[in-house]
Amino acid sequence: MIKVEWLYWLIGLVFVVMAVQMAADRSNPKRWTSAAFWGLLGLTFPYGTGVANATAKNGDWTLPAEPLGVAVLALIVLAGFNFLGKGVPVTTTGEQREASAARLGNKIFVPALTIPLVAIVCASVLDESGLFETGKATLLGLGLGCVVALVVGMLVTGEKKLSVPVHSGRSMLEAMGSALLLPQLLAVLGSIFAVAGVGDQVGDIMNKVLPDDSKYLAVIAYCVGMFLFTVIMGNAFAAFPVMTAAIGWPVLIQQMHGNEPAVLAIGMLAGFAGTLCTPMAANFNIVPATLLELKDQYGPIKAQLPTGIALLGCCTVIMALFAF
Amino acid sequence: MIVLLGVVVVILGFVTRRNPVLVVGVAGIVTGLLGRMDPLEVLAAFGRSFADSRSVTVYAIVLPVIGLLERYGLREQARNLIGRLGRLSAGRFLTVYLLVRQVTAAFGLNSIGGPAQTVRPLVAPMAEAAAERSTGAKLPERWREKVRSYSASADTVGVFFGEDCFIAIGSILLITGFVNSTYHQDIEPTQLALWAIPLAVCAFVIHGARLLLMDRQLEREMAVAAAEHDLPLPEGADK
Numbered sequence: 299m300i301k302v303e304w305l306y307w308l309i310g311l312v313f314v315v316m317a318v319q320m321a322a323d324r325s326n327p328k329r330w331t332s333a334a335f336w337g338l339l340g341l342t343f344p345y346g347t348g349v350a351n352a353t354a355k356n357g358d359w360t361l362p363a364e365p366l367g368v369a370v371l372a373l374i375v376l377a378g379f380n381f382l383g384k385g386v387p388v389t390t391t392g393e394q395r396e397a398s399a400a401r402l403g404n405k406i407f408v409p410a411l412t413i414p415l416v417a418i419v420c421a422s423v424l425d426e427s428g429l430f431e432t433g434k435a436t437l438l439g440l441g442l443g444c445v446v447a448l449v450v451g452m453l454v455t456g457e458k459k460l461s462v463p464v465h466s467g468r469s470m471l472e473a474m475g476s477a478l479l480l481p482q483l484l485a486v487l488g489s490i491f492a493v494a495g496v497g498d499q500v501g502d503i504m505n506k507v508l509p510d511d512s513k514y515l516a517v518i519a520y521c522v523g524m525f526l527f528t529v530i531m532g533n534a535f536a537a538f539p540v541m542t543a544a545i546g547w548p549v550l551i552q553q554m555h556g557n558e559p560a561v562l563a564i565g566m567l568a569g570f571a572g573t574l575c576t577p578m579a580a581n582f583n584i585v586p587a588t589l590l591e592l593k594d595q596y597g598p599i600k601a602q603l604p605t606g607i608a609l610l611g612c613c614t615v616i617m618a619l620f621a622f
Numbered sequence: 623m624i625v626l627l628g629v630v631v632v633i634l635g636f637v638t639r640r641n642p643v644l645v646v647g648v649a650g651i652v653t654g655l656l657g658r659m660d661p662l663e664v665l666a667a668f669g670r671s672f673a674d675s676r677s678v679t680v681y682a683i684v685l686p687v688i689g690l691l692e693r694y695g696l697r698e699q700a701r702n703l704i705g706r707l708g709r710l711s712a713g714r715f716l717t718v719y720l721l722v723r724q725v726t727a728a729f730g731l732n733s734i735g736g737p738a739q740t741v742r743p744l745v746a747p748m749a750e751a752a753a754e755r756s757t758g759a760k761l762p763e764r765w766r767e768k769v770r771s772y773s774a775s776a777d778t779v780g781v782f783f784g785e786d787c788f789i790a791i792g793s794i795l796l797i798t799g800f801v802n803s804t805y806h807q808d809i810e811p812t813q814l815a816l817w818a819i820p821l822a823v824c825a826f827v828i829h830g831a832r833l834l835l836m837d838r839q840l841e842r843e844m845a846v847a848a849a850e851h852d853l854p855l856p857e858g859a860d861k
Contacts, residue, residue: 302677305680305683306676306680308683309676309679309680309682309683312682312683312686313682342672342673342676343676345673346672346673346676347673349669349670349673350673350674350676353670353673353674362666362669363665363666363667363668363669363670363673364662364665364666364669365669366668366669366670366672366673367664367665367666367667367668367669367670367672368665368669369669370668370669370672371647371665371668374643374644374646374647377641377643377644378641378643378644378647379641379644380641389693390693390694390695394695395692395693395694395695395697395698396695396698397695398694398695399694399695399696399698399699399702400695402694402695402699403699404699404703406691406694406695406696406699407696407699407700407703407744409687409691410687410688410691410696410743410744413684413687413734413739414734414735414739414740417734418734437677437680440680440681440683440684440739441680441683444683444684444686444687447687448686448687448690451687451690451691452690455690455691455693455694457690457694462690462693463686463687463689463690464686465689466685466686466688466689466690466692466693467685467686467687467688467689467690468689469689470685470688470689471682471685476641476642476643477642478679478682479643479679480642480643480646481675481678481679482672482675482676482678482679483643483646483647483650483672484646485671485672485674485675485678486646486650486667486668486671486672486675487632487646487649487650487653488671489667489670489671489674490628490650490653490654490657490664490667490668490671491628491629491653493654493657493659493667494625494628494653494654494656494657494659495625495657496625496626496628496629496653496657499623499625499626500626530629530632530633534793535793535796538796538797538800539800539804542800542801543804547801547804547805558801558807558809559809559813559814559816559817560817562797562801562809562814563786563794563797563813563814563815563816563817563818564817564821566786566793566796566797567783567786567818567821570782570783570786570793573782574775574778574779574782577636577642578632578636580642581678581681582778582782583778584642585737586737586741586774586777586778587771587774589737589738589741589742590737590741590742590746590770590771590773590774592767592770592771593767594767594771597767597768597770597771597774598771598774598775598778600771601768601771601772601774601775602775602778602779604832605775605779605825605828605829605832608824608828609783609821609824609825609828612821612824612828613821616820616821616824
């Protein structure tokens, strides 16, 4: 059975190899601290296996979480105080790319399409086969798709040296910089908020503010609350238990007899509308901006903001009209 | 009440545009300590949740493949291909992508697209090429940014408002898991997925319309720019 941890080890290895390359790259003015950052990030992946085992308590080898916490703080310091630099990427010129595009034609799409194709096959056909760890078929399909696509890509382009894709990937990493770390850090923040009881406090405030008998006000409070809390937390999953415990369940379902699946499903989607509008949802909003090399890191959010607000309106109206 | 200061730290940090990594790190430490966790517990919480959230960084594995293909002209060929596909504007192309992304996500195939896998190497260059083709001019920098931003938005809106129509997706399982265990209910995932369909339709109509509106706005601005360019200079303007 292929385990998801193996994929994490592969990613860790890729980061460590890239870090070694960075340490040797004299064109990067901050090469030592950059190498330290990416190398340390790479090491957190295999170490994380031991920490995850400890929380799951499945009898595997375990490691304490505190040293990983120290490593995370070190990553925050390296990224937060601008210790990350970029080397000069060794790559092809515009003319060379045009020429190679003309030579390869549409064959160059084959490796790019291999990634989703393998992911589809893994998620649909092979999911039931027991080949993959339960529930991880899509994630593993993505990883497997990339490995296959790399082989296909080297065959199609005729590239012999494995250092070329590693170098190209490293240039993209250096361009993204600390944005790559942000999604994982936001997940950390979300769980600390949960442990420290931020959610309960918001629920208390909501209960005090809301009048007892107005169905429409309660619907608006639930949907807008899901939206706003998701904007703050960057994650509708973190907002859902809080707002549902505060309003969704006691007021909309128990008191007003709303249709349970309708209230809950639409409430979650009001949170998704909030995800479209916030820099806290970094992997959906900030990471694309860096990947697309935009000058304005809020570009994607600006493109999504009107849609997000309109969808919040749709959620509120649909819930008010059809859930009762 | 005092733990809400952590939320305030986050908001202030983003409003004053501090380094986001630093903002999130400080907010985490502040919230943990205000929530009466001792420093070692805060460290352990950082480590544990960092380990548990490794899956969000998995997309980094895509970068070497895409980097290799870009070196060999992937983006250029994506542009060439769109150039040959008749009268396809950027907005129409992105609307089609939005629909494809929603439908595939609704069937549970939500990792076949994404900013690293599809938007940077294929969707954004194709949308740019389509925009240049339909207006017949090179895109100004501001519009290039805008077309790229809209490409990312088509992907995100598509996956968010498609995936909930699928029953084995995280958010649906989170709802059933939370409600069924907290309130002792037995809600079926299919009932929830059904209620996601009307909003999937709303999302397609709203965002699709905005993508098509972007086309018209682009055409209008480019026409104005072209007209200004062709205008005869007033007498003595070169002095």
